[in-house]
Amino acid sequence: MGLMRNSGLMSFFAAALMLGMACVSCEKADVTQPDDNGNNPVWEVEAFLPSYCADKTVSAWYSVYSETDYKKKIEAVFLFSDSTVIVTKSKTYSQEDGRDPSREVMHEGTYQVLEGDFDNGALQFLLPGGVSLRARIQDGELTLMAVTYVRQDISALPAPTPITDVFNGKIQAYLPALNIEINYVAWYQYVVQDEQKTKIEAIFLDADSLMLYTRSVFYASGREPAYDLLTIGRYKLVEGDFSTGKLDLEFSVIESYEVTVNDGQMPISDKTFIKQDIADLPDEIRPN
Numbered sequence: 001m002g003l004m005r006n007s008g009l010m011s012f013f014a015a016a017l018m019l020g021m022a023c024v025s026c027e028k029a030d031v032t033q034p035d036d037n038g039n040n041p042v043w044e045v046e047a048f049l050p051s052y053c054a055d056k057t058v059s060a061w062y063s064v065y066s067e068t069d070y071k072k073k074i075e076a077v078f079l080f081s082d083s084t085v086i087v088t089k090s091k092t093y094s095q096e097d098g099r100d101p102s103r104e105v106m107h108e109g110t111y112q113v114l115e116g117d118f119d120n121g122a123l124q125f126l127l128p129g130g131v132s133l134r135a136r137i138q139d140g141e142l143t144l145m146a147v148t149y150v151r152q153d154i155s156a157l158p159a160p161t162p163i164t165d166v167f168n169g170k171i172q173a174y175l176p177a178l179n180i181e182i183n184y185v186a187w188y189q190y191v192v193q194d195e196q197k198t199k200i201e202a203i204f205l206d207a208d209s210l211m212l213y214t215r216s217v218f219y220a221s222g223r224e225p226a227y228d229l230l231t232i233g234r235y236k237l238v239e240g241d242f243s244t245g246k247l248d249l250e251f252s253v254i255e256s257y258e259v260t261v262n263d264g265q266m267p268i269s270d271k272t273f274i275k276q277d278i279a280d281l282p283d284e285i286r287p288n
Contacts, residue, residue, distance in 0.1 A: 060118035062149030173202035177284035186242035188273035
């Protein structure tokens with residue numbers, strides 16, 4: 001029971017933080033941005049509405065704007081007609097700071113209007129993990145966990161941002177930069193993508209029967225990409241060549257596969273890896 005209670009508390013605090021519990025900006029703020037003075041270029045920031053929400057109808061949305069000498073930020077709450085809610089954050093940085101703009105989906109869930117309407121009323125949010133939070137709305141100002149968001153006009157909705165524009169990092173297979181010289185002779189990749197992320201698994205084969213099996217994941221929420229060297233194994237070309245032939249792949253002592261490659265397609269378990277041009281090897285990335 002103690003472990004379950006601690007897990008529930010951790011879920012609550014994690015959700016609260018994602019919904020902006022930290023009172024970084026407790027001021028009530030419009031989405032409108034003040035002009036910079038004449039000595040600095042204008043570096044605008046816009047509320048972030050991801051493209052996978054483009055087909056949804058927004059019933060109401062609220063935002064809060066804040067800035068420092070080097071950063072401008074907008075957090076936004078979008079309430080959709082299907083009773084779903086998404087909370088996002090977008091930031092831009094000054095030229096002196098040098099960081100690229102970032103956009104993040106802080107949280108998604110459902111909501112229920114307990115009383116009143118979107119100008120004056122009460123809402124209940126249901127978040128993953130069974131976390132329930134209440135918010136009050138008064139005169140168009142939604143207060144949620146010490147942060148006050150101001151209701152915006154539907155006509156001022158930001159344009160949905162294509163999902164490919166918010167991935168953090170260059171989307172490519174992960175080729176580790178190792179401290180040995182490797183002569184790669186073939187490589188294959190398997191790609192899967194949804195609204196939240198793109199995942200690439202890759203198999204690299206070198207001339208001396210060395211095999212690298214890697215994974216890279218790129219997130220639409222603005223998180224840093226994740227890179228994993230899953231296996232360093234061995235392979236043997238049994239017959240044919242790397243485009244049409246048979247290979248023995250040894251991922252570990254207890255996990256090996258004899259696979260058939262047809263027209264550059266290599267099925268392994270429930271995945272199909274596609275042969276890539278050796279001239280298109282991805283850039284090497286040094287593991288952290």
